[in-house]
Amino acid sequence: MPDCVFCKIVAGEIPSTRVYEDEELFAFEDVQPQAPVHVLIVPRKHIPTLNDVTEGDAPMIGRMMRAGARIAQAKGTAAAGYRTLFNVNAGGGQTVFHLHLHVLGGRTLRPGLG
Numbered sequence: 001m002p003d004c005v006f007c008k009i010v011a012g013e014i015p016s017t018r019v020y021e022d023e024e025l026f027a028f029e030d031v032q033p034q035a036p037v038h039v040l041i042v043p044r045k046h047i048p049t050l051n052d053v054t055e056g057d058a059p060m061i062g063r064m065m066r067a068g069a070r071i072a073q074a075k076g077t078a079a080a081g082y083r084t085l086f087n088v089n090a091g092g093g094q095t096v097f098h099l100h101l102h103v104l105g106g107r108t109l110r111p112g113l114g
């Protein structure tokens with residue numbers, strides 16, 4: 001995906017602060033953090049939104065969630081608490097159309113969802 005910012009981050013063509021990587025996932029610090037811990041976990045392969053995730057991608061989604069928990073642990077916010085979320089399409093607040101899991105923590109998050 002030539003014009004995808006997260007594909008470029010995965011390829012190292014746009015700089016990022018890497019937090020974690022493996023064969024299929026890449027995690028990096030959000031450039032406009034909404035909390036002291038704000039990490040994005042993306043698949044290396046381009047998937048636009050959660051709507052485009054297939055049954056075959058399901059194990060990878062599970063590994064994204066597990067990576068989120070491990071990152072929260074490593075960042076010291078696992079016990080106090082944190083939030084993971086996928087924004088989906090414009091009405092769901094998605095602005096970058098390469099699937100990404102937000103991991104937010106390091107402060108007390110408002111109950112519920114705005």
Ligand code: AMP
Nearest residue numbers: 005016029030031032087093094095096
């Ligand atoms: P969303 O609104 O769910 O699509 O989230 C996109 C997120 O990507 C936002 O929190 C942005 O701050 C973040 N973002 C956009 N460009 C970059 C970048 N080059 N490096 C790191 N994070 C980015």
Ligand code: ZN
Nearest residue numbers: 004007046098
């Ligand atoms: Zn992409």
